[in-house]
Amino acid sequence: MPENKDNKILNVPNLRFPEFEGEWQEKRLSDIADLSKGIGISKDQLSADGEPCILYGELYTKYKSETIKEVISKTNIDNTKLVKSKANDVIIPCSGETAEEIATARCVLKDDILLGGDLNIIRLHGYDGSFMSYQLNGKRKYDIAKVAQGVSVVHLYGEHLKNIKTINPSLNEQKKIANLLSLLDERISTQNKIIEDLKKLRSAISKHLFERRDLLGTKIKLSKVAELKNGYAFQSSKYNSLGEWKIITITNVTGERYIKENDCNCILEIPNDIQKHQKLKANDVLISLTGNVGRVSLCTEGLFLLNQRVGLLQLKVSEDREYIYQALSSHKFENSMIACAQGAAQMNIGKGDVENYILPYSFNRKNINVVASVLRAYDKYIINETNLQSILHIQKQYLLRQMFI
Numbered sequence: 001m002p003e004n005k006d007n008k009i010l011n012v013p014n015l016r017f018p019e020f021e022g023e024w025q026e027k028r029l030s031d032i033a034d035l036s037k038g039i040g041i042s043k044d045q046l047s048a049d050g051e052p053c054i055l056y057g058e059l060y061t062k063y064k065s066e067t068i069k070e071v072i073s074k075t076n077i078d079n080t081k082l083v084k085s086k087a088n089d090v091i092i093p094c095s096g097e098t099a100e101e102i103a104t105a106r107c108v109l110k111d112d113i114l115l116g117g118d119l120n121i122i123r124l125h126g127y128d129g130s131f132m133s134y135q136l137n138g139k140r141k142y143d144i145a146k147v148a149q150g151v152s153v154v155h156l157y158g159e160h161l162k163n164i165k166t167i168n169p170s171l172n173e174q175k176k177i178a179n180l181l182s183l184l185d186e187r188i189s190t191q192n193k194i195i196e197d198l199k200k201l202r203s204a205i206s207k208h209l210f211e212r213r214d215l216l217g218t219k220i221k222l223s224k225v226a227e228l229k230n231g232y233a234f235q236s237s238k239y240n241s242l243g244e245w246k247i248i249t250i251t252n253v254t255g256e257r258y259i260k261e262n263d264c265n266c267i268l269e270i271p272n273d274i275q276k277h278q279k280l281k282a283n284d285v286l287i288s289l290t291g292n293v294g295r296v297s298l299c300t301e302g303l304f305l306l307n308q309r310v311g312l313l314q315l316k317v318s319e320d321r322e323y324i325y326q327a328l329s330s331h332k333f334e335n336s337m338i339a340c341a342q343g344a345a346q347m348n349i350g351k352g353d354v355e356n357y358i359l360p361y362s363f364n365r366k367n368i369n370v371v372a373s374v375l376r377a378y379d380k381y382i383i384n385e386t387n388l389q390s391i392l393h394i395q396k397q398y399l400l401r402q403m404f405i
Contacts, residue, residue, distance in 0.1 A: 004209070011025070011167060011405060012405070013402060014403075015403050016174065016403070018167060020176075022170070025168055027159055027165075027166050027167075028162065028166070029122060029162055029163070030162035032126070032127050033123055034125075035122060035123075035158035036083070036120075036158065037120060037121060037158065038056075038083045038091075038121060039116070041055060041077065041102055041114060041386035046073050047074055050072070051074060052109070053074060053113065053114035053115070054114070054115055054116060054119070055095040055116040056117070057095060058072070059091070059092075059106055060096070063106050064189075065186075065188070066105065066130060066133035066181070067109055067185070068106050068110075068113075068228065069109050071110070083114070083115045083160065084107045084111070084113065085112065087109055087110055088107065089109075089115075089121055090105055090106070090108075090136070091105070091107075091120065092105050092119070092161070093118060093119065093120070093156070094118040094119060094120055095153060095155055096148075096328045097153070098154060098169040099147050101154075102144070102148050103140075103141045103145045104137065105137050105366070106133055107127070112137065120157065120158060126247070127171065127174065128175050130179075130181075135166060136246060137400070139167075139401075139404045139405065140164060144164060147163075149159065159162075163375055177403055180399070181396065181403075184396050188393065188396065191389045191392055195386055198382050201378070201383065202378040202379070203330075203377070205374065208395050210327065211360075215370065215371060218360075218362055219323070219359065220361045221355065221361060222328075222357045222358075223355035223359070224316075225324065225359070225361070226313045226314060226320075226355075227315050228287070228305075228312070228353070229312040229313075230306075230308065231309065231310045231311070231312070232275070232306060233306070233307075234247055234267065234307060234308075239265045240266060240267060240268050243268040245266060245267050245269075245270060246261070246264035246266055246303060247264055247267065247304075247307050248280065248305065249264075250289070250290050250291050250292070250310055251255065251263065253296070254295060255295035255297065255329070255334070256297060257329075257383065258298050259286065259298070260297075274305070277306070277314060278312075280299045280305065281299065282301040285312070285324060285328070286298070286313075287311040287312075287313065287328070287354060289309045289310065289348060289349050289350070289354075290346060290347070291346055293334075293338060293341050293348070294336070294338060296328045296334075311354060319365070319368075322372040323372040326375045327359055327360065327371055331362050334355060334359055337349050337353060337354070337357075340351075374390075
């Protein structure tokens with residue numbers, strides 16, 4: 001660390017590898033890179049073989065980390081007039097739905113990758129592309145979002161990017177920071193794969209258990225063990241962000257084991273005519289009745305209210321709760337509800353659709369408990385791995401804040 005006898009603010013990050021010292025240097029993108037654009041490749045021009053290519057939309061959907069090591073798509077169209085990458089190129093979409101979304105940088109680590117239209121190409125001179133991608137996605141993300149143009153569709157081109165300020169250390173320090181973050185990204189990717197494989201395994205085990213006649217030899221209508229109750233029609237004029245009661249809507253019922261608690265509208269006071277079941281309790285079984293119909297989640301502990309178009313399954317035997325949840329969280333139930341759904345603009349299902357669903361069942365409590373306990377154990381395992389995934393993302397965001405200026 002350089003001496004700072006005058007106590008001036010130094011251009012150095014809060015967190016730094018100990019072997020490096022000296023202040024970082026501020027440069028505009030146009031001072032350290034050539035800015036250009038890719039040439040159009042459409043989705044219908046992709047093929048099973050051919051040359052590797054990247055389309056702008058894939059930066060949002062397929063390439064989740066800042067470095068692109070392996071390219072997924074290929075095309076066999078004539079490439080003589082197309083743009084090819086040089087290893088270390090940084091690419092950013094030219095179009096997106098929001099200004100924050102469009103500020104998505106990725107570093108291409110290989111030569112000769114075809115770069116489609118609607119991709120900004122930043123070809124750096126003497127700077128590390130991976131480091132730059134992390135910087136642009138972190139400290140510079142808001143700066144990029146500010147210069148993007150448009151409302152319903154946002155656009156971003158070289159003329160907007162050229163004056164973006166970057167602050168950079170020596171090339172060796174850039175590479176060491178990028179390598180650390182890349183290792184963390186690899187760990188996040190591994191964790192994603194662990195969760196994906198666990199969900200596939202759980203789905204396969206669930207299918208196997210519900211097809212076992214020795215365990216579940218009876219079939220009944222859901223109405224024999226539960227009744228569907230509707231939510232309350234809250235008035236949006238009553239919403240208040242200071243309210244302690246959260247309203248659970250269809251967007252909160254995602255099909256994961258527990259509801260998504262964030263992004264809830266709140267109210268200060270409960271309406272006088274609200275029904276008892278519309279004040280939710282922990283582990284209430286909830287079903288989406290509109291839009292993505294047939295998704296099932298459990299309520300968590302808290303002050304939650306049931307909104308209209310979210311159904312509550314009121315169980316006749318409380319001991320069935322875990323089993324009923326597991327039976328309805330299967331793709332079979334969701335697909336059955338989609339098949340029942342009505343509506344042109346938006347799918348809807350009702351009380352009859354849900355209660356007439358044919359449920360594999362057993363009047364032997366031991367059999368019910370075996371199925372429920374096995375699948376619940378997998379759910380807990382998935383939740384633990386998902387929590388670890390969240391911690392890794394938090395660690396990455398911390399490093400992006402602390403290791404850059």
